[in-house]
Amino acid sequence: MTTLYLETNFFIGFAKNQDKDSQLLIYPQTSEQISQIKIVTPAICYMESLSVQEDERRRRHSFTERLERNKRTERKHQFRIFWENFAFSSNRKT
Template sequence: MITLYIETNFFIDFAKKQDQDTENLVNSQFPEVTTRIKIVTPAICCMESLSVLESERNINNRFGDNLQDEVRKLKGDVNSQYSREIKRCLEQAIIKNNERMNEINTRLFDVLEWAKNSVELIQLKPDILSKSLENLLINDPTDNLILHCILDHAQISTNEKKVFLSGNHTDFGKPEIKEILQEASIERYFVKTGDFLGWLNSQF
């Protein structure tokens, strides 16, 4: 059995379609996913992904408001064909912007539902929180806490092979962090889901 650790970026990548291979993992296009790997994530990643969703909504709303302002400005320029065409394009952009946000919202809740049913959640324990506050391995405090959750779980897991998938290579992909992961028996780090699935296929 292989333990695969994922974090917040996996959920966001799925919701925003930024890593298409997440679909194969979530929808179990690979038989090995359901029979030979155990997927694990810190429970706080689910909460963080909802916070990212709220931030995305705020950005979407500000962008939509700016588009609406431009549409209102163009309404007075009734004699210009160009203004009329730009106004129509902006109105379409407003519709597409809202549709995009609705899709992200739906897909995030879909992947969280998948996590509820198919992923082991690492619960935050007092000693993990204490270690993360005392030992800043990553400057970002949330990512530091996520890392400590994963390290704690890896140290008590009996599975022979453990790997970590995270698109956040800026924090988790640093050489010193990879070394810490390896010390906890997490032997490989993957940035892309496709790279993990390719490696997984080569193991059997």
């Protein structure tokens, strides 16, 4: 039997589905494969993986909020330009 030590980066890559082959390791296809590998992970790697995942979630959320805020600001700016042009052209016609 082979002992395989997995650390934080493996779990992060697995959670993000970045490495398709990692699924074969975690979900072996045959009982023979199951009996050949013993997977061991330090407990700190679980906690570190969860911490990294939460940090990435916060960054994504923050990025999305900044994009939305920028879109709203841009729309207000475009409306202001439209309104100024409309008011200017209305004043010229009279």
